Amino acid sequence: MKRIAVMSAMALSVGMMGCATQAGGIGGEDASTYMTKSFKEVIATSFQAKGSAGLDRLVQTEAQHECSKYDYLGKPIPKDIAARIEKDHYSKVVYPADGKYFGDWKAGMKIAESGKGMTWNDKPGTPNGGNCINCHAMLPNNPSQGNLGPSLVGYGKTRGNSEQIVKYTWARIYDSTSFNACSQMPPLGASHALTPQQMKDVMAFLFDPQSPVNK
Ligand code: HEC
Numbered sequence: 001m002k003r004i005a006v007m008s009a010m011a012l013s014v015g016m017m018g019c020a021t022q023a024g025g026i027g028g029e030d031a032s033t034y035m036t037k038s039f040k041e042v043i044a045t046s047f048q049a050k051g052s053a054g055l056d057r058l059v060q061t062e063a064q065h066e067c068s069k070y071d072y073l074g075k076p077i078p079k080d081i082a083a084r085i086e087k088d089h090y091s092k093v094v095y096p097a098d099g100k101y102f103g104d105w106k107a108g109m110k111i112a113e114s115g116k117g118m119t120w121n122d123k124p125g126t127p128n129g130g131n132c133i134n135c136h137a138m139l140p141n142n143p144s145q146g147n148l149g150p151s152l153v154g155y156g157k158t159r160g161n162s163e164q165i166v167k168y169t170w171a172r173i174y175d176s177t178s179f180n181a182c183s184q185m186p187p188l189g190a191s192h193a194l195t196p197q198q199m200k201d202v203m204a205f206l207f208d209p210q211s212p213v214n215k
Contacts, residue, residue, distance in 0.1 A: 043058060044058075050120035050121075051119070051120035051121060051122065051124075052118060052119075052120065052122060052124055053118070053119060053120040061177075062085060063085045063089070063177050063181050063182070066081055066082075066085065066181065067181060067182035071182075077181060077182060081181070082180075082181035082182070083181075085177065085181040086177065086178055086179060086180070086181050089175050089177040089178040089187075089190075090171065090175075090178035090179075092175070092190065093170075093171045093174045093175055093178060093189075093190075094174065094189065094196075095167065095170060095171075096170070096196055096200065097196075100200065101166050101167075101170055101200060101203050102200055102203050102204040102207060102208070103197055103198075103200030103201035103203070103204050104201050104204055105201070105204040105205045105208040105210065105211040107198075107201040107204075108198075108200075108201035108202040108203070108204050108205030108206075108211075109205050109211070109212070110129075111129055111130045111132075111194070111198050111201055111202050111205075112129075112130050112131075112132035112133055112138055112202055112205055113129070113132075113133055114128075114129025114130070114131070115129050115131040115134055116128065116129045117129055117193070118193060127195070127198065128193050128194065128198075130173075130188055130193070130194055130198065130202055131186075132152075132202065133145045133146065134146045134148075135147075135148040135149040135184075135185065136148075136149045136150065136151065136152045137151040137152065137153050138151075138152045138153060138155075138205070138206075138212075138213050139153070139212050139213065140153050140154075140212070140215065148184060149184070149185060152206060152213065153213065154213065154214055155169075155206045155207065155213055155214070156206055156207035156208065156209065156211070156213065156214045157209070157214040161207055166203075166207070169203065169206060169207075170189075170199065170203060172185075173188050173189060173194075173199055173202060173203070174187065174188070174189030174190055174199070175187040175189060175190040
């Protein structure tokens with residue numbers, strides 16, 4: 001995995017969800033050479049469930065499994081497998097029930113800057129952060145932002161706010177695997193890491209002309 005500039009507790013837990021190169025998966029099958037029996041035993045005996053951090057996090061999704069497998073083999077994932085995974089994920093994107101895509105950009109900025117949540121000692125029900133700036137530059141002239149993902153500085157200003165771009169951005173945040181089977185961006189909506197309202201706030205942070213992203 002590439003280096004992330006700013007590390008936080010959530011980066012680690014989200015990394016478990018998002019990293020295709022994360023080896024493991026208690027429930028995974030031995031379809032690829034890296035998932036040997038002894039390897040699976042090491043994984044199974046090395047982790048304990050604690051708080052909200054259950055062992056289900058060690059079970060890879062199909063996308064993670066396929067992407068890890070081909071990464072291990074040093075080959076690109078076959079186009080037909082990638083396309084099938086992307087289509088499947090895209091078909092499950094849930095758009096806002098009220099048709100409104102934008103909340104409060106100030107709340108969205110806090111969510112984008114926070115890497116908190118989903119660790120074993122977080123109280124269940126406490127809102128999570130989105131951890132966006134751990135991977136993306138979003139604020140102009142701020143050196144403490146990650147570069148694993150592309151810069152989103154000026155996002156709304158440069159992309160506009162057509163229905164197409166708004167829905168694309170929502171789907172991207174909801175489940176990035178819909179566009180790239182081996183995306184390293186965690187599925188923030190599909191995993192319920194962010195609530196629909198939090199996603200709307202983050203959308204406003206990206207698109208609102210008053211947001212520092214577009215200044
Ligand atoms: C673990 C790293 C990571 C985190 C956390 C993350 N992203 Fe991403 N994001 C990426 C990567 C990598 C891409 C590049 C595309 C891909 O993977 O297919 C991306 C792509 C995107 C894109 C598409 C950019 C384009 O040019 O079309 C948007 C929009 C986006 N991310 C927004 C967000 C927002 C908003 C958050 C927080 C709620 C977030 N990301 C959190 C890694 C991350």
